[in-house]
Amino acid sequence: MRALRLSLLPASIALGLIAEWAALRRGPLQAAASGAEIRLVVVDFVVGLLLVGCGLVAWTRRPESVTGLLLTVAGIAWFLGTFAGSGGIGYADFGALFLTLHRGPLVHALLSYPSGRLERSAERAAVVFAYVVSAIADLGETPVATIALGAVVLVVGAQRFVLAVGPQRRARAAAAVGSAAFAAVLLFSGLARLGGSSASLDRGVLWVYQIVVAGIAIGLTLDLVLGGWVRATVTGLVFDLGEPVERGPLRDRLASALGDRSLVLGYWLADRGVYVDDRGRELELPEQGGDRRATIVRDGGEPVAALVHSADVLADRRLVESVAAAARIAVVNARLQAEGRRQVDELEASRSRLVEVGDSERRRLEHELQDGAERRLAEVEALLDEATRGANGGFAAVLAKTQAKLDRTRSELREFARGIHPRVLGAGGLPAALEELAERAAVPVELYMNDARYPAPVEAAVYFVCSEALANVGKHADALGATVEVSKRDDTLVIVVSDDGRGGARVEEGSGLRGLADRVEALGGRLTVTSRRGAGTRLVAELPVP
Structure with missing residues (x-):
């Protein structure tokens, strides 16, 4: 595949030079190309070269996305369509077959950026329509078809941007701008021709069209290769995950940051060999190739968690790695916090048990004092009462003092017992x-x-x-x-x-x-x-x- 990509650049340059030479060629009775026409041919060559060059760069740097391949195909189709401007009958007839063909892969790239996958039926229908209209040159050149294609690109491009959330929306921003600009040129061109445009107006529209196509090639490539949206996503994710726990559970913050409300966070239980969600229910990871994907979060090579999410949320490998790194820190931190809360809960439960045990022991001591010492003191009091009835003189006075001390002792004992537990x-x-x-x-x-x-x-x-x-x-x-x-x-x-x-x-x-x-x-x-x-x-x- 690398050899193919390397060979495509010189082959495309050669094709472009031949196509531009053919575009400048005039028949025996035709006037030579004017300065304005020569300038348009030069710009046409630069635009085609940008499409191929940017496509090859994106294809090489981000092979997981088909955006680079689509831009490369659009550039080759662009050069093939250039033959239509030739003064030679054979060249012109050949180029007429490909005059609008580049629009198909270009629209495909815009409506599937950055992953290259068409996710909704509206996107697939729009791309099929673009290929059909672009492949049939006689149809694609008509003002009505041009207006229809522009309207489709504008509506579907805006729809996929508006419906996206989180990193999806940030990822699609460049394509949304490119779709709007491309649709605007197509709509203006079709409406101008329906209203009877002049040669100078057509030439001005062609200049704008070439600038827009070149801007799309450069913009998508830079955004795809440099990945500014990935950095923005990860920065936002790290900020959200760094917020206090009161902002919500970790799963909710991850779902909000990634723009996938259906995201499920599973924690790895090494002793059971399974993932469980935040409610402790066992989590089954989806199989590869479906609408749901599982991203494993590892710490030191060992799994700590799994993110089960929509397939298109973490389609970019760099985003997967960055999100996994940010989530790993958050998950480990959450586990440490959970462990800390568990220890605090155990400490509080232990303190509560100590209070209950202490109260139980107080009640036991109180009962022992009441049923033991108090009862024996009552027996002593009964003996004193009996002795007092037969005593007289000094002995009676001694018994009276003893009775008084016994009453104070019983009172103090009752107060003591009451203080232990009433x-x-x-x-x-x-x-x-x-x-x-x-x-x-x-x-x-x-x-x-x-x-x-x-x-x-x-x-x-x-x-x-x-x-x-x-x-x-x-x-x-x-x-x-x-x-x-x-x-x-x-x-x-x-x-x-x-x-x-x-x-x-x-x-x-x-x-x-x-x-x-x-x-x-x-x-x-x-x-x-x-x-x-x-x-x-x-x-x-x-x-x-x-």
Whole structure:
């Protein structure tokens, strides 16, 4: 194939020189070619040479696209049609057969750029129409056929650009401009001839036509070889993938950047040897040759993900490589973030389990104190009562003191047990526990809450938040009163404990408040304290509840 491409250039130059020589040849009774005609012949040769040369460059540099081949064929057809301008009857009759033939492959190149594939039925129909009209010279030269071809190229060229998104649209921009310019010249030429154009107008239109064809050859080749649209696509993709995760899942950002809403992102599971989508469902990769393609994203030679997309989205090999490199970074980053989130979730779950285990252990200790030590102290009290009934004198006084110490010990034991875990919380629920807490507080407490029940860890957290907050009010606030409010807002239980004391409390300075903050955060909530000096303290705990 390389040898063929190398031989086509000198062969085309030779064909062009012969064709231009024939175009300048005049019969015995004809006037010699004028200066204007000579200039047109020179430009004609340059245009044909540009078509062939640019086509060969594009064909060599981008063999996966047939655009270069189509431009080369258009250039050869251009030189063949040049024979029609000859004054020699044989040359003119030969050239007349190919006069408009170059339009077929040129339209084909414009409507299939950059991949060279015709994707929609409208594009295929337009190219077939162009080949038919161009191959039949007597038809292609008519003004009506010229206008019809121009209209078809304009409509289909604009349609394929408008319908494209993402990198497709950027890739088709050069072809869209070329299609519009080529269609405009054809439409003007056909309409001018229908209106009875002059020789000077025809010559001017021919000049413009040659310039447009040369511009198409140069523009498509430069865009295809240099790949500015590829760089623009990859730059946009890297920018989109670098946006925060809040902008949407990785699959959605890839789909948006590549302009393929049907794109599916599969993650490689090495232990199972399969790809799965973001919902964990196994992903089956499409077979080669269909409308869907699979681009494998690798990291260090090992697969990490697969992009399943429309076949025409990543048709360019450079775009495939660049997108795979950008996606690899994003996928690896997403996997690291997912692993980090998993570890955070495990840590939070572990903290929550520790809180539950701690509460369970508190309940066990409370029951042991109540059912063990408390029961034995009650038995001792019964013995003292019995002994007191038969005692007198000094012994009775000793027994009375012992009874008083026993009462204080039982009271302290009950307070201790209540601090570990209040029995009333399990028996009567949170409202009863908070009412008891308010009654034992050092300052008057106004309590506002409903009778709803919540999960045990949540109720325990609410109780201890209120207990610690009211204890701090009694010890440090110099307050006249306090307020406790417990309410549910959507899926959040909000606990507010406020007082009218001196303020100045801080979570960082109190181990009790710090412990409460840890307990609340372990359940997925948060605790905030607002305490300006002289303005009282307001403690707010928010806990998620189902």
